[in-house]
Amino acid sequence: MICVDALEAIKTRRSVRRFKKEKIPPHLLKEVLEAGRWAPSSRNSQPWRFIVIADEDLKRRVANATTAGRFLAEAPLGIAVAVDTRATRHPAEDGAAATMNILLAAHALGLGACWIGSYGSSYEEEVKRMLGIPEGWALLSIIALGYPDERPASRRLDLKELVYVNRFGSKEGLKEVADLD
Numbered sequence: 001m002i003c004v005d006a007l008e009a010i011k012t013r014r015s016v017r018r019f020k021k022e023k024i025p026p027h028l029l030k031e032v033l034e035a036g037r038w039a040p041s042s043r044n045s046q047p048w049r050f051i052v053i054a055d056e057d058l059k060r061r062v063a064n065a066t067t068a069g070r071f072l073a074e075a076p077l078g079i080a081v082a083v084d085t086r087a088t089r090h091p092a093e094d095g096a097a098a099t100m101n102i103l104l105a106a107h108a109l110g111l112g113a114c115w116i117g118s119y120g121s122s123y124e125e126e127v128k129r130m131l132g133i134p135e136g137w138a139l140l141s142i143i144a145l146g147y148p149d150e151r152p153a154s155r156r157l158d159l160k161e162l163v164y165v166n167r168f169g170s171k172e173g174l175k176e177v178a179d180l181d
């Protein structure tokens with residue numbers, strides 16, 4: 001089993017939208033789902049459920065309902081992260097933390113994944129109906145998952161553009177506190 005170091009995984013993960021046909025072994029999927037389970041949540045509410053979208057026809061219908069996630073149809077599996085909005089004061093953050101853990105675990109295990117945003121989207125209710133997600137629950141994300149068939153490039157803003165000290169906009173002391181100048 002491939003398993004890369006946490007910092008390495010964070011820096012080398014990319015959103016993968018092209019997948020090999022190869023199926024995901026159940027023991028790997030279990031590890032990916034375990035990572036979701038161990039995400040932090042507000043008051044440890046663990047308000048999530050993970051719906052593995054394994055049925056081909058269902059996966060295609062969900063993919064087609066989205067605006068920017070059509071590639072899900074060609075992924076071996078999807079995972080929908082549903083969050084009980086009554087069980088937590090922070091449904092978006094909790095569900096996002098679980099989603100991120102899943103993406104990182106997938107990458108660490110040699111899989112590829114892409115977050116398909118659905119929380120508050122125009123298609124959230126339609127996909128919720130397809131997946132039988134009850135009233136009071138939000139569809140936080142849909143994740144396309146499989147063995148990667150591409151190595152996309154990505155870029156980030158410079159760290160020194162992103163970090164302030166003590167006050168928004170202030171870079172005073174940045175060198176001393178974070179070795180950034």
Ligand SMILES: Cc1cc2nc3c(=O)[nH]c(=O)nc-3n(C[C@H](O)[C@H](O)[C@H](O)COP(=O)(O)O)c2cc1C
Pocket residue numbers: 013014015016017068069114115116117118152153154155
């Ligand atoms: C909340 C959220 C929603 C996203 N929704 C989509 C989506 O619907 N379709 C898609 O192709 N990528 C989606 N992405 C992936 C982003 O496009 C991607 O993370 C970003 O371009 C940076 O690329 P990287 O992940 O490879 O570094 C989403 C990411 C986040 C965090």
